Amino acid sequence: MQSDKNIMKKTLLVGRHGVGKTTLKQVLRGEKPVYVKTQSMEYGDWLIDSPGEYAEVHGLGAALAIYSYEAEVVAMLISADDDYSLFPPNCASMINREVIGIVTKTDRCSPSRAESWLKLSGCKKVFLIDSVSGKGIEELRSYLRKSSYDKLENNMKSNTRLVH
Numbered sequence: 001m002q003s004d005k006n007i008m009k010k011t012l013l014v015g016r017h018g019v020g021k022t023t024l025k026q027v028l029r030g031e032k033p034v035y036v037k038t039q040s041m042e043y044g045d046w047l048i049d050s051p052g053e054y055a056e057v058h059g060l061g062a063a064l065a066i067y068s069y070e071a072e073v074v075a076m077l078i079s080a081d082d083d084y085s086l087f088p089p090n091c092a093s094m095i096n097r098e099v100i101g102i103v104t105k106t107d108r109c110s111p112s113r114a115e116s117w118l119k120l121s122g123c124k125k126v127f128l129i130d131s132v133s134g135k136g137i138e139e140l141r142s143y144l145r146k147s148s149y150d151k152l153e154n155n156m157k158s159n160t161r162l163v164h
Helices: 021-028 052-056 058-070 111-120 137-144 148-159
Strands: 011-014 042-044 047-049 073-079 098-104 125-128
Touching (some): 011 021
């Protein structure tokens, strides 16, 4: 069986603490969700999990910009029960990668409000998910799966040799 690493777009998960980044990472990998506080950037196969403090503390935001270069996709997460958005209007335009929005905990409060915030931030595509029930997870996983074109392009890059 081919590992997910070879078929999935490298994705950086960004959002406040408690939004569900680590739980989503575990569910997307097919693991049983277990609460773990992310203390530092966690690189694994195709998912990069960032601590919530990186999005919440102004001085650490620059680190997220740098880490975004490690990814093909940056996923901005907001929980349906959040009272506010950490992401200012049109902030996605400053990221030189594809940016998607993910609304977590859609069984609560107001997923449409969180979706609006993500669109206002510049996310063209927004996924509504619930990691506990599994709602929306397969749609997100399918979206993050590399297309045949992406795979061909990556193979060409890895097979290219510098000729003098």
